[in-house]
Amino acid sequence: MKKVRILFFLMLLPVVGLAQENEIVLKTKEAKDTINKNIYGHFAEHLGRCIYDGIWVGEDSPIPNTKGYRTDILEALKEIDIPVLRWPGGCFADAYHWKDGIGPKEDRPPMLNIFWGEVVEDNSFGTHEFLDLCEMLDCDPYLAVNVGSGSPQEAMQWVEYVLADDNSPMAELRRQNGREEPWDVKFWGIGNENWGCGGNMTASYYADLYKRFATYCRVDQRIASGGLNHDLEWTETLMKKTEVYQQLIQGMSYHHYTVCHNWEHKGSATDFSEEDWFLTIRQNVEMEDNLRQHMAIMDKYDPEKKIGLLADEWGNWHDAEPGTEPGFLFQQNTMRDAITASIYLNVFNRHCDRVTMANIAQVVNVLQAMVLTEGDKMVLTPTFYVFKMYKVHQDALNIPLELNSTEYTLGDKSIPAISASASEKEGVINLTLSNLDPNEGKSVTVNLDTEGKIKILSADIITANKMNSYNDFDNPDEITLKEFKGYQVKSGQLILDMPSKSVVHIAIENK
Ligand code: AHR
Secondary structure, three states, rough: OOHHHHHHHHHHHHHHHHHHOOOEEEEEEEOOOOOOOOOEEEEEEOOOOOOOOOOOOOOOOOOOOEEOEEEHHHHHHHHHOEEEEEOOOOHHHHHOOHHHOOOOOOHHHEEEEEEOOOOEEOOOOOOHHHHHHHHOOOOOOEEEEOOOOOHHHHHHHHHHHHOOOOHHHHHHHHHHHHOOOOOOOOOEEEEOOOOOOOOOOOOHHHHHHHHHHHHHOOOOEEEEOOOOOOOHHHHHHHHHHHHHHHOOOOOOEEEEEEOOOOOOOOOOOOOOOHHHHHHHHHHHHHHHHHHHHHHHHHHOOOOOOOOEEEEEEEOOOOOOOOOHHHHHHOOOOOOOHHHHHHHHHHHHHHHOOOOEEEEEEEOOOOOOOOEEOOOEEEEEOOOHHHHHHHHHOOOOOOOOOEOOOOEEEOOOEEOOEEEEEEEEEEEEEEEEEEEEEOOOOOEEEEOOOOOOOOOEEEEEEEEEOOOOEEEEOOOOOOOOEEEEEEEEEOOOOEEEOOOOOOOEEEEEEEE
């Protein structure tokens, strides 16, 4: 009998051993930095069907709308508490002349959208339409001025048009166009990707131009264009050249896209192998190192962290859906994208002492979108549900965590299997974590650095049967937010049984 018991115990060992390997300690006593709600920001560009046919259908459309904005989209976006929305681009920003988008619609001159499908932009959605949308969504607008093909004067007049409260010429023009009061716009980007579509400039040339434009844009928050992913040289030059002009710079932008294969052949959004899953997720995870390198440079020039880092474009960039215009960047969104969103957001939360804003690209029908539309139908993506789950972190106190994770291995390559972040607001600790392994469930043990009892207030999960499950117009609820029951509190520890490829949120009351 004794022998049988020992044998049984030995058989259990490997399982128990694994179950103990993923461990998280929440260091509540070390919490000091607030997660800026703007990390949960979004981005809307005049690109493909993001604005037209996405957000904006016009008042005469048969699609149900509120003053021209799609009602279903307004409702969906309200559900995720969008804190800030960036517009009009992207590459489009450096080709855009804001005066073409004000006044009576029939008088607005059209333009060619040279970057995105070479379509004719009729300018029916302009400054008023965008800023009114932000008021309806109760979010902060983030405008990008045109540096590439514009002038400091044009930028200065846009600032005046939007913000002036006096009898200045631009304020009067705004009033003639029906808006008496100025809008409240704090965030102004000075160009976009000026190393590429924003004028193919060198870092040094841009830094000088930045100072010139910033001098005339007298606003709260001026954000300089950053380099792409690995361009540390750009950050170094920009920080150095603005060092003695720090009153002119409040933020530097950072763009990080994950492309599974390469820019010519990115890979399908839905039809992918486990190797593609691994390649994508590994790049998402490695983004943190890249971010650290940029932040180390910023620390050198700005040790007090007065200048924010704004990750104002990020996400997975796949091939456009077959049969759609490639220049419109319309892509589906699977469980892989949900995992990606959780990884990026966990990283931004954990680095909230420097990362003050992030804007996933883009909000509707473009790249890693929240919602997709087709005619009058709309579908919420898995990424949408991650934003819905994670909104608890907005303006909460970041809780540093110690994470010991097992590995997810494919072939001879491995990455940590668990990604996590945590915060505290109004006595509630919110822990969000994801299991990056598409095959195996993981047990995660969570400890707090306090003596108090752990009481679970709520728990939810996003998961799917397959790596490439997604929501489409005929099957919109394949992936949603569901109640999570796979946890237990035992001997003062929280033990989570996370299914493979899942994102979990636990709200803990700590008394
Ligand atoms: O988000 C799509 C494009 O990606 C943006 O217009 C540009 O800034 C970036 O290259």
